[in-house]
Amino acid sequence: MALFSFTEENYIKCIYHLGKSSPMVSTNAIAQNLNTKAASVTDMLRKLSDKEILIYQKYKGVKLKALGESIAIKTIRKQRLWECFLVEKLEFGWDEVLEVAEQLEHIQSPKLTDSLDAFLGFPSYDPHGDPIPNKQGVFPSSLGKTLDAYKPGLKLKITAVKDSSPEFLRYLEKLKIDLKTKIEIIEIEDFDQSMVVKIDGVVRSLSQVTCQNIYAQ
Amino acid sequence: MALFSFTEENYIKCIYHLGKSSPMVSTNAIAQNLNTKAASVTDMLRKLSDKEILIYQKYKGVKLKALGESIAIKTIRKQRLWECFLVEKLEFGWDEVLEVAEQLEHIQSPKLTDSLDAFLGFPSYDPHGDPIPNKQGVFPSSLGKTLDAYKPGLKLKITAVKDSSPEFLRYLEKLKIDLKTKIEIIEIEDFDQSMVVKIDGVVRSLSQVTCQNIYAQ
DNA sequence: CAATTTTTTTAGGTTCGTCTAAATTTATAT
DNA sequence: ATATAAATTTAGACGAACCTAAAAAAATTG
Structure with a gap:
């Protein structure tokens, strides 16, 4: 190598x-x-x-070429993981991280990168909302965005969750939300940004926090 | 600079x-x-x-010369803090950290160093047992120990604080505790390890947590 | 203390990444 | 389509950090 x-x-x-x-x-x-x-x-x-x-x-x-792409993606992965670390763990502002992350991204240690990834809970997006490629170099773009980024009228398919705690997963089960569930956005309440959605023909309301933790496309 | x-x-x-x-x-x-x-x-x-x-x-x-010493100490501080991070947070073995820490120690960002220090709880020693200089470049050996390590009867001088958060510093101000303050340990309460001390002729009680954050010698 | 060995410095050269100035190729416009 | 403008490459040089080989200084030893 x-x-x-x-x-x-x-x-x-x-x-x-x-x-x-x-x-x-x-x-x-x-x-x-x-x-x-x-x-x-x-x-x-x-x-x-x-x-x-x-x-x-x-x-x-x-x-x-392929080799160049793979180096680029590895570097971007490192940069964005470090940005997560700086913001989430060290309380940097999202606007202060670039300069430092551009130094940290050149550290050579696959073990460091992957341990950091695990330590951060395998984040899919950095503090600027940019996608973080996984260890295999695959971007989460195929996950779409979190629900709260979409507008009423759209028909979407759930692709993933951001928070994968047992509590949240149990809650989703109760709502009959699963991977690949089809969901239609009816409207967004102005006052609390909660969403009225139709799932399997049933109309339900999802809080903003819930929407921020569900990926759909 | x-x-x-x-x-x-x-x-x-x-x-x-x-x-x-x-x-x-x-x-x-x-x-x-x-x-x-x-x-x-x-x-x-x-x-x-x-x-x-x-x-x-x-x-x-x-x-x-003095300038060289200060650069050396800053670099050693960074190296040892990163070693702590790798072992404590990323679960590296203490024998795997050197190579990576020797890369990380050259990252230029005082804010990063000090945030990392705080994130780690201001450690005094790295995983190999080597002392970590504080932000001012002072090694913990010359700071003596934290107050809770001393016995009644001793007359000491405050050398530094471990927690340098504004909250703690404000609290110390209220107690009239400062760098170089002289302090005499009167007794230690058995049931909560709090200390009765004399400062400037005034007798006060310090909680165990407070004592663990004040260096004296 | 003179000879030899070791340590250190000097001299000259290499690679990496940068620069300026000049030459060349490509694009634009009349 | 030809002249001009813009983009790109070449040529030659520089500083940083390294090297080898040779010279010089310091230390050692008989």
């Missing part, structure tokens, strides 16, 4: 993010994003290309 | 440790300790000397 430098990881992460909005990432875009100069980027791109991390064609921009 | 590189911090920490057993630290000793070559050490020593971190005389070895 090859190791990558702090700097290389930053380039890879940057290219991953920029790649979300355009298939080919340009030298200049990277330079701007990393606060560096285009010439420095070109040098690094040739190096990363030699290392099979990305596909680079002169003047045509760059695209991550 | 100047910042120091990962590498510089390692040299400084190494010199600090070697300086414990001999006043002048030799080039070769450093090279061996850091798994590098004497020539590389010489280069770095000249650089650190220029930065006022240590006193370097050709062929005579090296000795940290």
